Amino acid sequence: MADVLVRHVPRGARLALALSGGLDSMALLHVLGALRDDHRFTLHTVHVHHGLSPQADDWADFCARHCAMHGVTLAVHRVTVTRDDAAGIEAAARRLRHDIFAEVDADFLLTAHQQDDQAETLLLQLLRGAGPKGLAAMPELQRRSGWRAVQLRPLLGISRAQLRDYAAAHDLEWVEDDSNVDMRYRRNALRQEIMPRLAAHFPGSSATLARAAGLQAEAAELLDELALIDAAGAVAGARLDCAALAGLTPARARNLLRHFIARHGLPMPQARVLDEALRQLLAARQDARVQVNLGPWSLWRFRGGAYLAPSLPPPAPPVRWRGEAALWVPAAGVTVAMQPVAGAGLRRAALENAVVTLGARTGGERMQLTPDGPHRSLKNLMQERAVPPWQRARLPLLWCDGRLAWVHGIGIDAAFHAGPGEAGIQPDVQEGLPGQDSERPRVLS
DSSP states (O other): OHHHHHHHOOTTOEEEEEOOSSHHHHHHHHHHHHHHHHHTOEEEEEEEEOOOSTTHHHHHHHHHHHHHHHTOEEEEEEOOOOTTOTTOHHHHHHHHHHHHHHTOOSSEEEOOOBHHHHHHHHHHHHHTTOOHHHHTOOOSEEOOTTOSSEEEOTBTTSOHHHHHHHHHHTTOOOOOOGGGGOTTSHHHHIIIIIHHHHHHHSTTHHHHHHHHHHHHHHHHHHHHHHHHHHHTTTEETTEEEHHHHHTSOHHHHHHHHHHHHHTTTOOOOOHHHHHHHHHHHHHSOTTOOEEEEOSSEEEEEETTEEEEEEOOOOOOOOEEESSBSEEEETTTTEEEEEEEEESSSEEHHHHTTSOEEEEOOOSOOEEOSSTTSOOEEHHHHHHHTTOOHHHHTTOOEEEETTEEEEETTTEEOGGGBOOTTOEEEEEEEESSOOOGGGGSOOBOO
């Protein structure tokens, strides 16, 4: 393990160890304690108290005692796991654990995943039908989005049996999590039933599977490099050119689409969803409206390009404006600030003593942008201004006594324009919720 530290950890680095109290993390704590002086790193530990076991308090106390013996500080974080989480208890606990790990103030966060964990992860990913990225399992060094520390797994080359031998040789103590023998969890069934049978027929199978995961990691890296080559002529900002996508072989097109989704930080959709998205992007007419649901996000085709955008929020009714300086508009998912101006914006006199509401379009809206111009449908105005379809339902609209007066990005109806020298109100869209004083709105004076 010392070679892993030499390869990745500079002298003087701040290390944090995720300490569960189990065999693997206790062995890693002992090794780090022995290496600390030579490698001159600082070390502290983090224990996540899930509260799922009646022994959870005892485990936290056990970790505290042993950290004190090693002269290492321990931070215990208590979380509440939702037992009826749709993703399952394991996934819910892991999500909360990662939320804690993301905030750890260190250069490296060390976790005690070892060779057998790597082999089990590879098999689980195979059974899920994963591609090379999934089959690469767990990397030794991982920079996770939103984490302050880089995750380091220094034990991936060491088997569980080797760790047991090490623990026995140094008289180490550890705790046993009773949930590890619960066969309702697929990893436990794999660990307790499948892996021993594999080892009986294929000696060294865990090391072989871990090595295969490493080869898949190399393949995934090559696919990423190929995607970057293809993206150079196909991706510009948030747009993926559909013509360039169509010019690739099906395998390269899928690889580029996966890269396009991944660069937005989104989870990868199932293969059938990805294939359907690719089919619709390439087979649609130039003017066709294409939307593929990817869960919280959607993939759209617009004017020969593919775009990713958050899925539309559930329908929400308009909200009434009563003079607040800023107003959250749920239907549009934005905050609209109402700025006092002179000689511009909405005529303030028209808004006073009127029912002013803000919301999103429902269809059929019309407005007159110039005094001598026609009343135009909002749909046509948005098309003329090339408003992408995923933004059209999100544009905030303002009505005055039921008449459309303002649309963000489109303009103000001529009947509500403030004239020269007149007091006006200029709506302005802001991202996110209003300020902390939103429960007691500040009224414009």
